Amino acid sequence: MPKFMLFGEGNAKEQAFCEQSWRTGPRADDLLCCMYGRNYYLERSSRTVRVEGLDEAISLGRATGVETVLMLALEQFEAGRVEAFRSAGFRVVGVPTSAAFLENNKARAKSFMRRHAVASAYSTSFCDAGTAEKFLIENWATRRFVVKASCYLSDVRFSCSVPDTLEEAIDDVRGLADHLGSIDAPRAMVLEERAEGREFSVHVLIDGANYKILPMVRDYKRLLEGDKGPNTAGIGAVAAAIDWDRDLISGLRSRIIEPTIDGLLKEDIDYHFILYIGAMVTRDGPIALEYNVRPGTPEFPALLAVAKTSGLEMFTAAQDGKFGSLDIEWENDEPYSVAVTLTAPGYPFSSLGFGESISGLDDLDDDVWPLVEHMFADPEPTVSNGRVLTLVARGASFQEARERVYRNVDRMRFRGLHTRRDIGDLVALE
Numbered sequence: 001m002p003k004f005m006l007f008g009e010g011n012a013k014e015q016a017f018c019e020q021s022w023r024t025g026p027r028a029d030d031l032l033c034c035m036y037g038r039n040y041y042l043e044r045s046s047r048t049v050r051v052e053g054l055d056e057a058i059s060l061g062r063a064t065g066v067e068t069v070l071m072l073a074l075e076q077f078e079a080g081r082v083e084a085f086r087s088a089g090f091r092v093v094g095v096p097t098s099a100a101f102l103e104n105n106k107a108r109a110k111s112f113m114r115r116h117a118v119a120s121a122y123s124t125s126f127c128d129a130g131t132a133e134k135f136l137i138e139n140w141a142t143r144r145f146v147v148k149a150s151c152y153l154s155d156v157r158f159s160c161s162v163p164d165t166l167e168e169a170i171d172d173v174r175g176l177a178d179h180l181g182s183i184d185a186p187r188a189m190v191l192e193e194r195a196e197g198r199e200f201s202v203h204v205l206i207d208g209a210n211y212k213i214l215p216m217v218r219d220y221k222r223l224l225e226g227d228k229g230p231n232t233a234g235i236g237a238v239a240a241a242i243d244w245d246r247d248l249i250s251g252l253r254s255r256i257i258e259p260t261i262d263g264l265l266k267e268d269i270d271y272h273f274i275l276y277i278g279a280m281v282t283r284d285g286p287i288a289l290e291y292n293v294r295p296g297t298p299e300f301p302a303l304l305a306v307a308k309t310s311g312l313e314m315f316t317a318a319q320d321g322k323f324g325s326l327d328i329e330w331e332n333d334e335p336y337s338v339a340v341t342l343t344a345p346g347y348p349f350s351s352l353g354f355g356e357s358i359s360g361l362d363d364l365d366d367d368v369w370p371l372v373e374h375m376f377a378d379p380e381p382t383v384s385n386g387r388v389l390t391l392v393a394r395g396a397s398f399q400e401a402r403e404r405v406y407r408n409v410d411r412m413r414f415r416g417l418h419t420r421r422d423i424g425d426l427v428a429l430e
Helices: 012-024 052-064 074-078 081-087 106-115 129-139 165-180 246-266 298-307 309-319 398-409
Strands: 002-007 031-035 049-050 069-071 091-093 123-126 145-147 190-191 198-207 210-215 217-224 226-240 272-282 285-292 334-342 368-370 387-395
Touching: 002 012, 012 031, 012 298, 012 368, 012 387, 031 052, 052 069, 052 081, 074 081, 074 217, 081 091, 091 309, 106 123, 106 190, 106 246, 106 285, 106 387, 123 129, 129 165, 129 190, 145 165, 165 190, 198 246, 198 298, 198 309, 210 246, 217 298, 226 298, 226 387, 226 398, 246 272, 272 298, 272 309, 298 334, 298 368, 298 387, 334 398, 368 398, 387 398
Parallel strands: 002 031, 002 069, 031 049, 069 091
Antiparallel strands: 123 190, 145 190, 198 210, 198 217, 198 272, 217 226, 226 334, 272 285, 334 387, 368 387
């Protein structure tokens, strides 16, 4: 009988968590994957059950003796799923609705950073486009700004833009305001001063008062090679389970992580989960760009690829406050990983390419990990999401991991396939 159940839509991040936990965990048979979406690989597993929604998942959990439910998506936390499962009698690993503001309300999150002296880029928030435009006109001569929606938007065309000119910035503000109005969302936005430096993804496991920093990751957000083109939800990532510059780690602890945890404790925010921080190393030291109250894609799969300890063990230790007995083990022989995402031709602007058949899945090497977004075979695999497939490979170096992953990328076929060819080739983590 399973003791743990992951509840989600069956996306690439959830696939990675389940498969890595089944492969590495001592309690592999204890984890049931309960999903309401479609996933070409998870559906092949006898440990996966498809449900219609929350009520059926609760019934399934009770019928199979599940004790603990895990969730990995902001949408679940926003919808109160943590509270719903707790009310149904389950122990839950996730983020309560009261803490979701760290990601789904950037204006509040930035205020939290200021209140608790978390090193961060200067920002200011607005509730209408006109006032934001006036601010840009008055300040653009000496500063540059990133335009962000305060709320969480799944449509990456509007969630964050990095304009190069004042005209582009004003267009982005107007476009964001129009989009927010079209979906009946508050027209709140954040203008964040554009910082220069090396950007990293920092995943921190928190068990209330204590924390563990996972290996650093660099993600690639721009669609085109050389970090050009529009932002995406993530088109590649690299990770390395190696020792890091002590000064950098010390700066992350003192300037970002510990002030954040102190703030959570002071504001009585119960946080026993993972916090994914977008950080940048500037000439003045590391700063926080934003918080995410869930692991990232493809950043988290890149991390799991080099972890010997299962994700299930990591997350339950955070929930139970048992970091003292948690010794996370990482790959020694192949500590580098590279994740490359293949996208549909219209991504991130449209659904162009959806419905196209996919071939090559059966030709992938065993040492490459395929992760899919909403892909199912009916009767053959077809494109049904902008981010179609992410391939992850390990290696003794970035170069070895890159060679493995791109060798397999070249075996995939669907009309309009797009991928960046420089993931891991740019200066990544050094």
